[in-house]
Every structure is written in C-alpha cells, then in structure tokens.
Amino acid sequence: xxxxxxxxxxxxxxxxxxxxxxxxxxxxxxxxxxxxxxxxxxxxxxxxxxxxxxxxxxxxxxxxxxxxxxxxxxxxxxxxxxxxxxxxxxxxxxxxxxxxxxxxxxxxxxxxxxxxxxxxxxxxxxxxxxxxxxxxxxxxxxxxxxxxxxxxxxxxxxxxxxxxxxxxxxxxxxxxxxxxxxxxxxxxxxxxxxxxxxxxxxxxxxxxxxxxxxxxxxxxxxxxxxxxxxxxxxxxxxxxxxxxxxxxxxxxxxxxxxxxxxxxxxxxxxxxxxxxxxxxxxxxxxxxxxxxxxxxxxxxxxxxxxxxxxxxxxxxxxxxxxxxxxxxxxxxxxxxxxxxxxxxxxxxxxxxxxxxxxxxxxxxxxxxxxxxxxxxxxxxxxxxxxxxxxxxxxxxxx
Amino acid sequence: xxxxxxxxxxxxxxxxxxxxxxxxxxxxxxxxxxxxxxxxxxxxxxxxxxxxxxxxxxxxxxxxxxxxxxxxxxxxxxxxxxxxxxxxxxxxxxxxxxxxxxxxxxxxxxxxxxxxxxxxxxxxxxxxxxxxxxxxxxxxxxxxxxxxxxxxxxxxxxxxxxxxxxxxxxxxxxxxxxxxxxxxxxxxxxxxxxxxxxxxxxxxxxxxxxxxxxxxxxxxxxxxxxxxxxxxxx
Numbered sequence: 147x148x149x150x151x152x153x154x155x156x157x158x159x160x161x162x163x164x165x166x167x168x169x170x171x172x173x174x175x176x177x178x179x180x181x182x183x184x185x186x187x188x189x190x191x192x193x194x195x196x197x198x199x200x201x202x203x204x205x206x207x208x209x210x211x212x213x214x215x216x217x218x219x220x221x222x223x224x225x226x227x228x229x230x231x232x233x234x235x236x237x238x239x240x241x242x243x244x245x246x247x248x249x250x251x252x253x254x255x256x257x258x259x260x261x262x263x264x265x266x267x268x269x270x271x272x273x274x275x276x277x278x279x280x281x282x283x284x285x286x287x288x289x290x291x292x293x294x295x296x297x298x299x300x301x302x303x304x305x306x307x308x309x310x311x312x313x314x315x316x317x318x319x320x321x322x323x324x325x326x327x328x329x330x331x332x333x334x335x336x337x338x339x340x341x342x343x344x345x346x347x348x349x350x351x352x353x354x355x356x357x358x359x360x361x362x363x364x365x366x367x368x369x370x371x372x373x374x375x376x377x378x379x380x381x382x383x384x385x386x387x388x389x390x391x392x393x394x395x396x397x398x399x400x401x402x403x404x405x406x407x408x409x410x411x412x413x414x415x416x417x418x419x420x421x422x423x424x425x426x427x428x429x430x431x432x433x434x435x436x437x438x439x440x441x442x443x444x445x446x447x448x449x450x451x452x453x454x455x456x457x458x459x460x461x462x463x464x465x466x467x468x469x470x471x472x473x474x475x476x477x478x479x480x481x482x483x484x485x486x487x488x489x490x491x492x493x494x495x496x497x498x499x500x501x502x503x504x505x506x507x508x509x510x511x512x513x514x515x516x517x518x519x520x521x522x523x524x525x526x527x528x529x530x531x532x533x534x535x536x537x538x539x540x541x542x543x544x
Numbered sequence: 545x546x547x548x549x550x551x552x553x554x555x556x557x558x559x560x561x562x563x564x565x566x567x568x569x570x571x572x573x574x575x576x577x578x579x580x581x582x583x584x585x586x587x588x589x590x591x592x593x594x595x596x597x598x599x600x601x602x603x604x605x606x607x608x609x610x611x612x613x614x615x616x617x618x619x620x621x622x623x624x625x626x627x628x629x630x631x632x633x634x635x636x637x638x639x640x641x642x643x644x645x646x647x648x649x650x651x652x653x654x655x656x657x658x659x660x661x662x663x664x665x666x667x668x669x670x671x672x673x674x675x676x677x678x679x680x681x682x683x684x685x686x687x688x689x690x691x692x693x694x695x696x697x698x699x700x701x702x703x704x705x706x707x708x709x710x711x712x713x714x715x716x717x718x719x720x721x722x723x724x725x726x727x728x729x730x731x732x733x734x735x736x737x738x739x740x741x742x743x744x745x746x747x748x749x750x751x752x753x754x755x756x757x758x759x760x761x762x763x764x765x766x767x768x769x770x771x772x773x774x775x776x777x778x
Contacts, residue, residue: 149662450644458634460635461631
C-alpha cells in the first residue's frame with residue numbers, strides 16, 4: 147500500500163511539486179534566516195573566538211560582554227597571577243581608535259574611520275592572530291607596528307592590493323602596518339588593529355586604569371571552572387567601611403562561558419533574535435499555508451479513490467499510514483531541497499566575497515527539520531481527518 | 545462461513561430498514577426490505593432515482609449499517625462483524641464496480657486491477673501478473689501498461705471489472721456500471737459482466753436504472769420508495 151500511496155502522490159505532478167515547493171520554501175527561509183541570525187550573533191564573539199590562547203578571561207565584575215570592558219588595575223593582574231592554579235596571566239587591552247585616512251596625501255581632507263585596537267602582552271604576545279597572510283608577527287615588536295585584519299584592510303582601502311609598510315594615524319599617533327592577518331568578521335565590521343599592549347594604551351586617552359582584561363592560562367590538571375572560582379574568591383576586597391558588604395572579586399569566565407555571556411547579552415538586549423524570529427515564523431506560516439492547502443486539495447481530489455480503497459478493504463489505519471507516508475516523503479524532499487538551497491546560498495554568498503554573516507550548525511538543521519515535521523504533520527492531519535470521516539458508502543453516490 | 549447456506553443464497557435481507565437523520569429531518573430510505581440473492585445469477589436492482597437502490601446495495605456490501613432488520617452475506621450476519629472484521633470481510637469476499645470507475649489515475653491498468661490483491665498483502669509482481677491475466681480476459685491485453693487517462697470510458701469500466709474480479713470474490717456489487725457510458729459501451733460492459741463475472745459460486749448484483757440492460761439479468765428486483773415492488777425471475 148505504501149507503493150500505491152507514493153504512486154498517488156507523484157502521479158499528480160502539479161500538486162506534488164506544489165506541496166514540495168511549499169515545504170522547500172519554508173525550510174529554505176527558516177534555515178537561511180536562522181543561519182544569518184546565528185552568524186550575526188556569533189560575530190559578537192569574534193574576538194573571544196580568535197584569541198584562543200587563554201583558558202580564562204578575567205575582568206571587572208560588572209562586565210557582561212566583550213564590548214563593555216571596565217578597566218582593571220595593575221594590582222589586579224598581580225593578584226590573579228598569585229592565585230593557585232593560574233599558570234600565567236597577562237594584560238589585554240581592547241578599545242576603539244580613530245583612524246585618520248589621508249586622501250591622496252591630502253591630510254586636510256582626510257577621512258576618519260573607527261577601528262578596534264587590541265593590545266597584546268608585550269612579552270608573550272598572547273592573543274596574537276593565528277594566521278598572518280602578509281608580513282610577520284615578529285615585526286609587531288618594531289616601533290609603532292600594527293597588524294590589520296584582511297577584511298578591515300579591504301574595507302578601508304578597497305580595490306588596493308594588500309601591502310605592508312603603509313603609515314597611518316591612530317588617535318594622532320603614528321602607526322605602521324607590518325602585517326595583514328585573517329580574523330573573524332566582527333559585528334560592527336570595524337577594522338581590527340593588533341599591537342603591543344603598551345603601544346595600544348598610547349593610542350587611547352590617558353585614564354587612571356586602562357587594562358581591559360587579564361588573559362589567563364590554567365595549570366594542567368586543574369579544571370578551568372575551579373580556577374575561575376578561585377580567582378573570583380581570592381580577588382575579593384575588604385569592605386570600604388566596617389559593616390559594608392565585601393566587595394565582589396573579579397569576574398573570571400572560561401572562554402566558552404564568556405562566549406555564552408556575550409551571546410546572551412545580544413540575545414536579550416538587542417532585537418536580533420526577535421526580528422529574525424519574525425521572518426522564521428513567517429516562513430513557517432507560509433510553509434504551513436502552501437503545503438497544507440495543496441496537500442488538503444490533493445487529498446480532497448483523491449477522496450473518491452480513498453473511498454474506493456476503504457470499500458475494497460483498506461482499514462483506516464492503513465489509509466492514515468498512506469497519507470502520513472505521503473507527508474513524510476514531501477517533507478523529506480522539501481527539507482532536503484530547502485536546507486540544501488540555504489546552504490548553497492550561504493556558500494555562494496560567502497565565497498563571492500560578500501560580508502554575509504552565515505552559520506549553519508547542526509542545531510539549525512535540526513530546528514528546521516522540526517519545523518518541517520510540524521508543517522507536514524499539520525498538513526497531513528487535516529487531510530487524514532477528511533479521509534477518516536469519509537464514509538465508504540459515499541463511493542456509491544457518484 | 546455457513547457454506548451450506550452460501551450454496552443456496554448469497555445474500556439474505558430480512559425486514560431491512562434504513563433511516564437517515566433524526567427527528568423532523570429523518571428520511572426513511574428503506575422500509576422493510578426482504579430480499580434473497582442467489583449465487584450463479586445476475587440480480588438487477590432497478591427503480592427510479594431515490595428509491596433506495598444504492599442504500600440497499602451499500603448495506604449488502606457492508607458499507608452501511610441497517611437501522612433495523614438482518615442482513616446475511618455468504619452466510620455471515622453482517623451485524624456480527626465489527627470494525628476490522630467487516631473491512632477484511634469486504635476485502636476478501638466482495639468485489640466492487642463503481643459508476644465513475646474510481647481507478648487510481650497514477651496507476652496503470654494492470655496496477656489498478658491488482659489493487660485488491662495488494663490490499664490482501666500479495667506481492668506486487670505476483671498481483672500485477674494475475675491482474676494482467678484478468679485484463680486479458682476482459683479484452684484489454686494490449687492496455688496493461690496504459691494509464692486510465694489514456695483509456696475510453698468503456699475501457700476504464702472494463703479495468704474496474706477486472707479489479708473487482710481479480711481476487712475471485714463471492715459477491716460482486718455493481719453500482720450503475722453503464723451510467724457513465726454510451727449505449728454501445730454499456731452493452732459491451734454488461735455482456736462482459738454476464739460472461740466473465742457470473743459464475744456458479746458467485747452472485748452478481750447490479751444497480752441500474754438503464755432499461756436497455758434489463759435483458760442481462762437473471763432476476764430483476766423492482767424497487768420504489770424504499771420497498772421492493774416486484775421481483776421478476778427469468
């Protein structure tokens with residue numbers, strides 16, 4: 147009977163393609179929009195992902211995500227370094243700089259570009275980019291040296307070949323590009339400049355405290371979570387006045403926890419998920435409407451045939467199985483075409499040099515699959531109902 | 545199955561009534577029908593539209609319940625069969641020919657004719673082979689792999705007859721088998737039913753209002769207003 151169900155389904159090409167198109171459209175829209183939303187969200191954690199050396203990020207207890215660092219003191223660094231389980235701890239700076247771009251050497255008509263400045267520990271260079279595509283990481287030790295990310299370079303100087311040696315002004319200080327590196331796309335698309343920590347803090351307005359975070363490596367054999375707990379515990383300060391509650395210790399998060407914390411900030415405080423969620427929901431609704439309506443019409447047109455089968459000895463259970471099988475087949479085909487189309491879209495767009503944020507992990511595939519399953523089940527149930535209430539005697543009424 | 549009774553009477557209806565609706569909207573479609581149908585005969589149920597022919601054939605085929613009365617088919621009381629038992633009984637012992645053929649448009653003639661065997665769980669290749677042989681018997685040997693849309697109305701009805709006979713039912717019920725056909729095709733279909741379907745162990749009931757085919761029946765049961773007016777035996 148399964149064979150008959152499939153023959154019935156595929157025999158009516160127009161309806162079959164209509165149902166598949168409905169499911170495909172829904173799966174495509176859901177997978178594509180979810181992947182773009184995820185891609186955008188993940189860009190908010192680009193620096194944490196790229197700076198792979200440390201196990202733990204230590205920061206002010208009020209920090210919620212990577213773009214709101216509140217400066218620490220030098221003594222915070224020493225206190226962290228003394229915590230048992232900490233193998234090493236180094237300074238890290240992250241801030242924004244104003245890049246002055248001279249137009250054809252005409253400094254009076256120069257253009258300005260906001261940029262991200264990452265200051266790496268002078269001695270160890272912890273947090274340095276992993277893939278240098280032009281120049282050398284060692285050159286970062288030269289005076290005024292900076293390394294820029296490739297995407298930022300192309301953003302600032304489109305249509306110009308990659309080259310080192312270019313001089314810039316960063317907050318009125320000289321900077322020389324000594325290398326170009328690969329880096330993950332960031333949320334705000336600003337160019338990223340890597341330099342030594344003490345050079346980075348020269349670029350920014352002088353403040354009492356400048357250290358954004360402390361990057362920590364844990365000793366082998368000690369869990370990162372345990373080291374985090376110890377850091378928070380042992381950096382706690384005494385109350386300012388007797389009777390006041392103790393002041394909180396520094397916030398220490400593992401890399402994964404910091405990624406999660408940053409993502410949650412953007413999920414809760416921005417409309418990214420809500421806005422993309424609306425599109426995903428619309429895709430779901432449109433998929434339900436197209437697939438449901440077409441599947442329902444298909445079943446209605448086949449009611450005489452279903453009635454005949456009922457009269458000839460097919461049980462309701464087998465008829466339900468036939469309709470569900472038809473739904474399952476169009477669901478699988480539509481799902482495959484939809485997520486395949488979304489993946490192809492992402493692949494082509496990103497390969498074409500666009501700055502499309504696109505990330506399609508298995509969770510997107512699973513979520514889209516679940517949505518398609520709901521669409522197909524709802525569509526099938528509406529049709530199944532018509533078949534179940536069909537009186538077999540109806541076949542004798544013309 | 546009471547086979548001794550089966551040899552004499554394929555269908556026995558006693559005091560059958562059938563009501564549709566309730567209260568003021570109640571319609572009495574059958575009002576105390578008594579009928580016997582014998583194997584080896586073609587019984588025609590004739591009468592004007594709305595006289596209850598289709599209701600009676602639906603009850604005999606186990607597609608409708610009676611309101612009152614008793615129906616026994618092939619020695620089996622239909623009242624005693626419930627749910628799946630009744631569905632299996634229909635699938636095993638009864639063949640159907642519908643006015644509008646009701647062939648599955650995506651299946652070839654042989655595949656359509658094989659459907660009852662597939663319902664019974666027979667292998668597809670065996671079922672299609674057997675169905676092809678039956679199609680040969682109804683004169684469609686050259687149309688085995690043709691889709692219903694490529695067949696004339698008469699040819700489609702012959703496929704439907706092959707489908708109704710492929711599992712060798714003991715009772716064949718035909719609802720207006722010539723109504724959708726021209727006179728010539730109607731004659732061909734009735735000749736075919738007479739020649740292929742009517743056999744010693746099988747009863748054939750044909751509902752019709754087409755007086756041109758009355759000559760094919762062994763018995764003609766005249767119905768009017770939910771009751772049997774007259775029974776003519778040839």
